Amino acid sequence: MTDKAEGTLLYLDGVNKTFDGFRAINNLSLVLAPGEMRAIIGPNGAGKTTMMDIITGKTKPDTGDVLFEGSTDLTRLDEAKIANLGIGRKFQKPTVFESHTVEDNIALALKARRGPWATLFHRTGKAEQDRIDELLTTTRLIDKRRFLAARLSHGQKQWLEIGMLLAQEPRLLLVDEPAAGMTDAETAETAILLKEIARTQSVVVVEHDMTFVRDLGVKVTVLHEGSVLAEGTLDAVSSNPKVVEVYLGR
Amino acid sequence: MLIAATPSQTAKRSSLVAKGLFGALALSMLSGTALAQEETIKVGVLHSLSGTMAISETTLKDTILYLIDEQNKKGGVLGKKLEAVVVDPASDWPLFAEKARELVEKEKVSVVFGCWTSVSRKSVLPVFKELNSILFYPVQYEGEESERNVFYTGAAPNQQAIPAVDYLAAEEGVERWVLAGTDYVYPRTTNKILEAYLKAKGVAAEDIMINYTPFGHSDWQSIVADIKKFGSAGKKTAVVSTINGDANVPFYKELGNQGIKAEDIPVVAFSVGEEELAGLDTGPLVGHLAAWNYFQSVDAPVNASFIEGWKAYTKNDKRVTNDPMEAHYIGFNMWVKAVEAAGTTDTDPVIDSLIGVSVPNLSGGYSAMMPNHHITKPVLIGEIQGDGQFEIVSQTPGLVVGDEWSDFLDGSKDLISDWRKPMNCGNFNVVTGKCGG
Amino acid sequence: MITGFLLNGFDTRARVVFALLIAIAILVPAANLLLPPDHPLHVPTYMVTLMGKYFAYAMLALSVDLVWGYCGILSLGHGAFFALGGYAMGMYLMRQIGTRGVYADPILPDFMVFLNWKELPWFWYGFDQFWFAALMIVLVPGTLAFVFGWFAFRSRVTGVYLSIITQALTYALLLAFFRNDMGFGGNNGLTDFKDILGYNIQADGTRATLFALTVLAVAIAFALASAVTRSKLGKVLVGVRDAESRTRFLGYRVENYKLFVWTLSAVMAGIAGALYVPQIGIINPSEFDPANSIEAVIWVAVGGRGTLVGAIVGAITVNFGKTWFTGALPELWLFALGGLFIFVTLFLPKGIVGTVQAWWAGKRASAPAATLKPEPAE
């Protein structure tokens, strides 16, 4: 499509989206390189979640390019296709299958054929079982594997959801407020976990918690009123007068 | 008035299927231990007490309970008291079949009085045939049926529709006809018969308009306007209505409101009686007609005493009487007489002795059970009055025999029915000379 | 593969239920046919037919539970598939009457003769063959469900919107079948059946066989539904029920899953209808009545949504109650039935089976939590 997109993992250019006259996304452009981890911050209503919706196919933008790996036009695909391309998403509110066991939650997320017939006759093999154990260990849920997900604490659900994301083996993870509702210790551990993940995969983290973002220590993009306000290290953006104005009010 | 507080208390609550489903095996052992009690003759009552048909059928249930009450005061039948077994088939047609089976097979009733709609009769028919029991069916219907186990005490089309059309043509000079009905088998068949009849009398096809509506149709604006339009072609126009119970009230209200007076376009109905009019202000409807075999306003001593007894029994001075009630009155008395003649309540002898039985009807004459299991009746045409009653404006000079197989339909004009020996057949074809269509 | 798949779905409880169903399928007809009428264990024929009806309803309830309990699709129009299957069977039975109809027309059913139809409409062709009718019993409801589901699920019609359009579907079919011009006998429907596959439909033997077949069909449907719900597909379905968008973002094409279970369920309902008709002896448009479909949902709720046994128990309990109440309390039974529904919703929100299960699980609190069935999210 455009040469500028070449070599990028995720490429957003000139994206606009209006809801009933409200401009949620306003000429947004964002580029993510393969293997990169990016934190996105911004006040409420800055368009963070809508941006995620656009990337994952839940919302179609009015105008603009959204490309994956430089060539795949995400605006033409639906959620399932995009997920199968290798884009995983964690919601702001932890969303797991509450009436399934922790183990089943992971099993459902494991990379496998997604068609109804395939799942109807699916038998869990040794390799899959090992992979589930591995992921449960990673997310520190191994001793709760037979619990119903509904019985997990809020933080544990967040972790389970991250575990499910990993099970998909995505190339890009979109993580919406992973630290929300967590204790400080949990938050710190989550940061460690994400950094671990970022070694093999690209990650976009949306977060409010500045300590957490600092812990991640990655490039930060500040969104405001649907477009990018500033980009750079956390220290750089937090000294940017425009950002200060947005966050602290005038 | 709490319905349950009055007549039904005489009805024994059926203990029926109290056996649970899974417990059916085990509990069926208990069925032998039924309490010994005075021996009675059981009479089944199969009328909907809930659902859409409850409006019409509840009254018939009360009628049978009233008749049984009266009969028991006279000492019952064959020296035994009669006992009503009331069930509620709830306007649910498959449930009719289930309840019929329950009445006959489980409750061992000697006879069943019941059904209103054709579909409910069709639903229970196989049950009565299979279990060889007797059903008295009290409602005007489309004909095209004659079964050994069913006695039809309501009107066949020739006992209602054709005299009504004759009256309109002769007395009102009607030349243009709207045949309006609810889309089910009774109006369809009646209208087919009427269409053939009218055409045979020289009415042109463009002078007949046929219109069908769904059950419970409530928005009649367009159709009434169409009727008005059809009626403005310069010829005297009348509407022959086979609109079913529920839809009639909004239909007549719309007629009244759009100012269609009986003097301009009279409507003759076959399903509107005193009971239906009770739900209406009849002021604007004066002069519209109905054709029945009985009206509450019939001036006969037997009718007066029936009405008096009925009002006393229901403890309600406003309860009206209507044609299907009279049909039950006739049917019940026929059954009593036949049982007494046969000396037993067993099905076969009673069926045999029912044919030829003649009992008083409520219009002061006698009605007889014919070999085709239909009865003889006078046909009355009445005009609606302001007080919700009918004034009889015409009466057939003699009794009309119910014609089960219409002469105006291709399929049935060669069929006759005679349940006496040796023919013993409900659909004898006079052309082929064979029983069985 | 198939057997493995079916066996996979069988835990102990499912095996017990399955065995119980098979036992009923064998013992009840045997008690009806082999034991003399005065034997204490004799089951009268009317009871056999009645129970046959309950089990046909149980199968309908199973199909509703499959989509509602496991996939969160509240269908207020499942009666439509049931009735379509019933009509397909009814048309076969109608053609079997042959010259024994009252007009002795070798081709046309009675209702066509007296409404002056001259020839058989094209859609009645083939129904004189049982295999064709059997095919239609599966194909007609299946195809309708597939087409309807294809559009509805692709357009992401969900929740109450979907419920209401399923209701619109069955209501439209009610009105359509009710029209005499359609050629399905109008309001009277199809009735006066004589025999099925050459056997007299009113003979005790036929009735007992039909009963056995119905219970067998319920058993098979139960086994199939157990297998489906215990497979990975079943887990995806529950995932769709609880968190549809999560499932989507995991890469599952939700509409395909819904379509699969929806069509399967419709076929099941169609077969239930086909088994219902010969035992009841009539099929008419009132089976399409939206109220019937709502009742089917209520059976499931009473029995316990999301438990297959619950669907069976619920259908049988409510219908048995209806039979009993309409006979024992003909003028007050609606109070009893209405009261039952209110009672169940308020005091047994998980339904009969769900409550028993929760109680059981409570007693064995130390057991693995996996047996705990949670309350449906909605």
Add this chain to the structure above:
Amino acid sequence: MRFLSILIAALWLALSTAVSPAAAAVADEDLKRLVDALGVGGFSEAEAAINALVATGDDRVSAILDRFGEGDLYTRKADKSVFIAEKAGSDFKLLDPVTGAEAGVVSKGEIEKIKVNNRIRRAIAAAVGSLTLRSPDAAIRRSAAEAVMKSKDAAAIPALDAAIEAETDPAIKQIMVAARAAAVLESDLPEADKIAAVEMIGGLGTRDAMSMLAAYTAVEGPVGEAAASAARTIESSLLVWDAAQNVWYGLSLGSVLLLAAIGLAITFGVMGVINMAHGEMVMIGAYTTFAVQEIIRTSAPGLFDYSLLIALPLAFIVAGGIGILIERSVIRWLYGRPLETLLATWGVSLVLQQTVRSIFGAQNKEVGNPSWMSGSFTIGELSITWSRLWIIVFAMVVFAGLLAVLKRTYFGLQTRAVTQNRQMASAMGIRTPWVDAFTFGLGSGIAGIAGVALSQIDNVSPNLGQGYIIDSFMVVVFGGVGNLWGTFVGAMTLGVANKFLEPYAGAVLGKILLLVFIILFIQKRPRGLFALKGRAIEA
């Protein structure tokens, strides 16, 4: 009713005697003999006797015929003499029809009513019409002219000519001229007169004119041709009116749908309760109306015209109260579990139906139309019935009132707050249980007052609600759950669409097509006509 007509008849008699004292007078005995002839033979003989009476030209005739039309004439069986009989206890008081003198009291068995049917009523109307064409009362002259127009009696032409000559009111004159033209067409007058008559009638352009001409379009010769061409002209102008009439019918059906659905738009649309008992609330409103009218009939008949106004608040209170009761006892336990409300309210609806059946009986109940809701009027060729007009007005008022309550009052604010975010509202000190109860009560109460309106056009029976529940859900869902304007537009769209489909497809097929349309529409807009947009929808 009867009293009134007697009064009018008496007045009439007095007036006509006073105005034209010189009119032909016939001896009492002769007149009585002619009156006696009414009771001999069948309807044809009676009709002949009426004509004979009219031919006398006596002033008393119209009053006598009027009593005949009322069904007050009886034959004394003993001597076949005809009297006016008035009920006196269980017996009847006889009055001489000619002199008005009392002729004793007899039992019911001694007299026989002279039957009146439509044919006789028509003959009487025409006869009385020709006799009263010159009445001093304009209303009587108008109805007389209309009656004569219907009768198309050539014999009435001289009377009409005289009346037209004397008539001062142009509108009545117009009718008389038309009546004369109609009579001319039936007469033996020359062709030229008839063609002039055809042109006169054709110029009216109304449906009635069309009806008058239709009988002659098939006649051979110039009269037939003129009639046919005039009829064609009228027909084409009526097409436009027909379309307008259809829109009117559609709006009226739409209003009925709106009334039925609007309460549901609150209990279901706003509160999320799948309220299967909604129809029963409508039914309760209708039964309240019945009860009010029943009490008025027995204790204060003069208030009958106000019965609906009295019933409205009562229906609101009764249905609303029952709604609150249901909410407090059943529904409040089920918030957050909308599908279970389906089950419970279904049970409630069964119980309510049976309760009403037990109290009032299964039969239909009579709810009368007050006089201001009876009959119809025309605007051009648009025929508008009063009941429909009032229902449309009423639906609009209810809708506007409801919008105002929800958007402009503190209660409405609380309702919206609670339905949008229960915890937050509760945290802010709103007593959510009471808001729930009153909101449900409001929805139910609105359904109740809808029942008052629907009682005017439909059956009042325990099944009343069942007939509306499916349509109501369709309307609310089609319009978009949670949006009152959606319900409004949805109801009107479905109403008008239905009325335009009906003439082509018939009532049944029209409804099927509409349902298919709704199914397809929901595919296109899965959240109804007025869907909430934005990212919040799936939250």
